[in-house]
Amino acid sequence: MHAIDQRLKSGSHKILDLDLSEVRLKDNQYFPWVILIPKTPTLITEIFELDKNSQQKLYSEINRVSQAMEAYFRPDKLNIGALGNIVPQLHIHIIARFKTDLAWPHSLWQENIPAKKYDAETLKSNTENLCKLITAKTNLF
Amino acid sequence: MHAIDQRLKSGSHKILDLDLSEVRLKDNQYFPWVILIPKTPTLITEIFELDKNSQQKLYSEINRVSQAMEAYFRPDKLNIGALGNIVPQLHIHIIARFKTDLAWPHSLWQENIPAKKYDAETLKSNTENLCKLITAKTNLF
Numbered sequence: 001m002h003a004i005d006q007r008l009k010s011g012s013h014k015i016l017d018l019d020l021s022e023v024r025l026k027d028n029q030y031f032p033w034v035i036l037i038p039k040t041p042t043l044i045t046e047i048f049e050l051d052k053n054s055q056q057k058l059y060s061e062i063n064r065v066s067q068a069m070e071a072y073f074r075p076d077k078l079n080i081g082a083l084g085n086i087v088p089q090l091h092i093h094i095i096a097r098f099k100t101d102l103a104w105p106h107s108l109w110q111e112n113i114p115a116k117k118y119d120a121e122t123l124k125s126n127t128e129n130l131c132k133l134i135t136a137k138t139n140l141f
Numbered sequence: 142m143h144a145i146d147q148r149l150k151s152g153s154h155k156i157l158d159l160d161l162s163e164v165r166l167k168d169n170q171y172f173p174w175v176i177l178i179p180k181t182p183t184l185i186t187e188i189f190e191l192d193k194n195s196q197q198k199l200y201s202e203i204n205r206v207s208q209a210m211e212a213y214f215r216p217d218k219l220n221i222g223a224l225g226n227i228v229p230q231l232h233i234h235i236i237a238r239f240k241t242d243l244a245w246p247h248s249l250w251q252e253n254i255p256a257k258k259y260d261a262e263t264l265k266s267n268t269e270n271l272c273k274l275i276t277a278k279t280n281l282f
Contacts, residue, residue, distance in 0.1 A: 048207050059200045066189050078187055081222035085246035105226035107250035
């Protein structure tokens, strides 16, 4: 497998491995923010570079994680994005946004608000509960 | 069908209708930027609210448009995003980004660079050529 870029690992914690993607939680209590990183044999930068079967898996996993984020955080809006201008390795952001959050209505891909780390208990409960919700959803797309 | 939000229509031009989505080109020569707006009977704000069949169509259409953008503009990176913090009606951005563009490596969802409209000829050639490429791709996901 192509290694996950250190910049994607840094400041985030693994929630679980899905069939295609490693799912990680950014360690920032200001913004509930999950990243999916497809595990591929070679470096992939665009979704359309994945073979058809892997694309299906990716979309299914985006959906699964989106619904877990929705159920757990009850946000006003999800922000989903695949950018890669700075870290080219394909990764998909799924962020739970609130009208009351520090950056609303701006996107978070250009914000300079420094992250505030979770306390250990919240980090543990977030990763564990998201893991449960993501794996519990068996009847999805 | 639920009407397309005027803010999505404003400053953009229709390229074509796909099975699910209306595809529009933003009138901004600085950034090749297409928006897909799923045509739904009621207001939808999140991808997971679409039924399974419509989700499949949406992902297929994102892929189709992504590959047309890649073939036509030959960008360094695509930026794909579904945000909706300002206009909640579900819409997906697909933007062709270049290391030489005015905002690189920042995202464009928080940029304040005023749009520069296409000249009539470039607008016509972009919409026509993208339309051809999008419809020509018949063997995709």
